[in-house]
Amino acid sequence: MIQSAKGADFVVVKNLSKNYGRFRALDNISFTIKQGEIFGYIGPNGAGKTTTMKILVDLIGDFEGEAFIGGYQVGREKTAIHRLLGYLPQNVAFQEWRTINHALITFGKLSGLNEQEVEDRIPKILNLLGLAELRQKKISQLSGGMIQKVGLAQALLHEPKFLVLDEPLGGLDPLSRYQFKEIVLKLKNQGTTILFSSHILSDVQDVADRIGIISHGRIKQIGTLKELKARLQAEKTIEVLLSGGSDKWNEIGSIHNIKGVTEPSPGSLLVHLESDADENEVFDELIQLIAKLKIRVHGIQLLSPSLDQIYLNYVQEEQP
Amino acid sequence: MKASLLFIDELRGFYKSKVMLFLWVGLPVIAILFRFVQSSTAGEAIPFTVISALVVSSLAGTLASVMLAVSIINEKNRHVYDLFLIRPLKRRDLLLAKFFSVYTCIAVASFISVIAGTAMDFVTTGTLSTIVFDEVWQSLSLSLSMVAVSCAAGVLIGTAAPSVMVGAILVIYGGNQISVIPLLPTLLYIEGAVYFTLAVAVALAGALLAVALVLFDRKQF
Known part of the structure; x- marks a missing residue:
């Protein structure tokens, strides 16, 4: 079931742990994200950000603890969760023989959109991201920043209820980063719940309602920027x-x-x-x-x- | 619906690839070259159609399995599948779409090669005997059986191998040997050996694919 009330917990992570062999990547982490909230997730390399995100989007299994998205349990109610998800991985990659248009048609349809919806939405999303003129261009001919934008396009095309953005601003120029943040804030206002990780702390500060700091697989602090400042005895x-x-x-x-x-x-x-x-x-x-x-x-x-x-x-x- | 979408997508990707270009055009050309080489040597010439089928089975199977394994390993390591797997579709559909698209391309390439061979035979001899057609049917059946096993081995190796180098070595040294197994019934010279070959090929390809699907389903991305 989807909890649609604004302000209700849309994402619940309870005592999540994950081991890779003897390495403990996540150690008993818990947090919640409210409906329509942007949760900034920050931490150093190898802290466990991507592992958390991959568990939530069901790319990684065999974890301890529980996680729920829209009331559905991660790892068990896969199809229901997949229908809610939009995901931009850290290193987004496409089959290079595809054009932007072809990639978006495929991902749109796989996400459950019909022919007409795909045709209507692709021009809009490409315009929004400044990719309209490149629609028929092959992925192999695009720069890293452009591929990142196509990655965002596929994540937004089906208007997901929960958007997971793993280091989405890497490789983007300052203007694109600004536009990207504007889009994220607009989505939040439309009720999309967003989990957003970044190394660029000022970007997280600009968009996040609450921030979670993770280090060595453990959540160190969670709160609004104001709360985190107040807690820090600086x-x-x-x-x-x-x-x-x-x-x-x-x-x-x-x-x-x-x-x-x-x-x-x-x-x-x-x-x-x-x-x-x-x-x-x-x-x-x-x-x-x-x-x-x-x-x-x-x-x-x-x-x-x-x-x-x-x-x-x-x-x-x-x-x- | 989603499986067919993936199949058509993969077909579009493969049929324009350089490897497939070689199969579409190169196989008939190579078969013609064989024909001319053979014509210049002593002895009775093998019908062109049979040469075409032989070329398909030996070259296409290897190319198909290498193409599948390398494609899967590359896409796996580049995390191309992440964007598919977070959508409401079955993991197995991804691999099956790849298998059937490559197999379809090879099957079509085989038919093109054999049709070209048949036409060539007709032009050079002015006649087509039923014996030739029987040989063509048997050669095609054997070829496509071997190709099916090669493709399934390519999918399995692609799923399991950690790198392109390892995958390519396994396909060349392992995949090709496995693909010969369906030919064993023909060595027994029994009536209808070709049907046994088909049955063995389907069973073996199915088993290899099943293992690949289980591995892929458990894989963490």
């Missing part, structure tokens, strides 16, 4: 950008709950807060002191950890 820092030279900034260090002030580059001050400091209080005091000392500034902001910092923090935790 040093709180306020950046002050001076608009003119001033030698009075040393006095900033006298504010309560400030650990120290550094000037990493001329005109840029970093105010380091004590770990238990209330950043809003310090912020207010800092503004008052700057006004009192008549220090001219053109910017002041609280620095929060970036996704890169969060990622490195959790991924480096286990490094020897």
Whole structure:
């Protein structure tokens, strides 16, 4: 059965483990993805991202634990799950004798579309991806980026309810990456549930509603970017950008709950807060002191950890 | 429906391939060359139709099995099948579509070669005897039996072999030997040996395909 209510868990992964011989690729991972949500899945090479995705799309079996997509159990209700799926693998490949048109007709029909639906949808999807003029071109004549786009076209053609994108932005130029993210966000708004992995953290940050960080086969953290930032006990820092030279900034260090002030580059001050400091209080005091000392500034902001910092923090935790 | 779609697709892929181009055009040409070589030597000339059938069985079987094994190994290693296997179709349909498409191409190439041979015989002798037709029927049956086993061996080796190099070696040294098995009944000189050959070929090809399908079904991509 398909759970169609928006906000309900569309994908449920429970205690999933997978061994390749003696190597434990996945170690008891669990997460859920809500209907219409984009779940960003990040982790270093060999962390288990692709294995998780391949289990969900039924390319890998012999795993421990359970997974459900739209209420159907992975590995058992294969046909029902295949009808819900769209998948773009990390290294998408086609039979090279096919043209783009021929490949899309075949995959469309295999996904259950009829002749008319295939004919109607192919021009639309090719226009959307900027491939319309290449429709009759052979796959063997396409660049890596173009093949990636054809890969996305086959994944979207049948309008799947659950889209699995494994490193979809590799090999794409900046414009194509931007367009790709726009398409992903549009699909989310139409109710498509998306599992999205990428090494390019800024891309995940741009589109993901929630992020899962995996390392050494284990889920390290799951949450929204805001939640992940809040959980990370990183040093709180306020950046002050001076608009003119001033030698009075040393006095900033006298504010309560400030650990120290550094000037990493001329005109840029970093105010380091004590770990238990209330950043809003310090912020207010800092503004008052700057006004009192008549220090001219053109910017002041609280620095929060970036996704890169969060990622490195959790991924480096286990490094020897 | 999906099996037939895959079959027609694979047929479209194979019939335009370079190997098939060789089979479509090259086999009759080679058979003609054999004919001329044979005509220049002493002794009674073998009918052209029979030469055509012999050429088909020896060359086409090898080429078909190598083509199938290499194609499957390449596509498997490049993860071409991923996009098929995540769709609602049976895994076995992929392999069966490949087997039947190549076999169909070879069968058609065989008929073309033999028809060309028959025509050549008619042009050179001005007559076609029923003996020749009997020989053609037997040669074609034996050829296509061997080709069926070769194709099935190609599919099995393609499914199991990890690399093109290993696959090609196994096909050349193993696949060809297996394809000779259906010919064993003809060595017994029994009445209707050709029918035994057909039965053995169907059973052997079926068994090889069954093993290949089981392996493919269990394979992790």
